[in-house]
Amino acid sequence: MDQAAVGAGRPVARPDQVSLGVLVAAVPRFKVDEAAAVCGVAELRPGGKLPPHVTAYLAMVLCLFADDEAEEVAQKVTGSLSEFGVWDAAWEPPTSSGITQARKRLGRDVLRETFYRVAEPVATGETRGAWLRQWRLVTPSPPEGGGFSLCRLGVATDQPGP
Numbered sequence: 001m002d003q004a005a006v007g008a009g010r011p012v013a014r015p016d017q018v019s020l021g022v023l024v025a026a027v028p029r030f031k032v033d034e035a036a037a038v039c040g041v042a043e044l045r046p047g048g049k050l051p052p053h054v055t056a057y058l059a060m061v062l063c064l065f066a067d068d069e070a071e072e073v074a075q076k077v078t079g080s081l082s083e084f085g086v087w088d089a090a091w092e093p094p095t096s097s098g099i100t101q102a103r104k105r106l107g108r109d110v111l112r113e114t115f116y117r118v119a120e121p122v123a124t125g126e127t128r129g130a131w132l133r134q135w136r137l138v139t140p141s142p143p144e145g146g147g148f149s150l151c152r153l154g155v156a157t158d159q160p161g162p
Helices: 003-008 016-025 030-036 052-064 068-083 096-118
Strands: 135-140 148-152
Touching: 016 052, 030 052, 030 096, 052 068, 052 096, 068 096
Parallel strands: none
Antiparallel strands: 135 148
């Protein structure tokens, strides 16, 4: 197949841009900023290279590209993050040491709080395979356990399962 026909006059997105586009759409910056504020994490200095929201996105992106080096991932994604309004084009991509230090400053609570702010069920009452009678299947169990966790329809709970 002719490569020109694939794009049909439009630029073809790189896989890292697609991954980041999905990530930024699913995890809006204001949710990350809210989580950082709740956890008491703030920029050490205005205009710093790795403010909390950038560090949080880099931590998430490092999970998407787990086989790559931290500096490679930072190089790969800074342009895409700039397009999504998360990265200032004047900044230089961070070193792996800088990323490590920033992740330590950020801590795990910001990512946990961000998760709680953005995670929500995607199954509706009509979603086939998502329900077992009145129970919504909410999360696969670990591979060694098999099966699924259940959540009773209409019951709000912080704990998965019955």
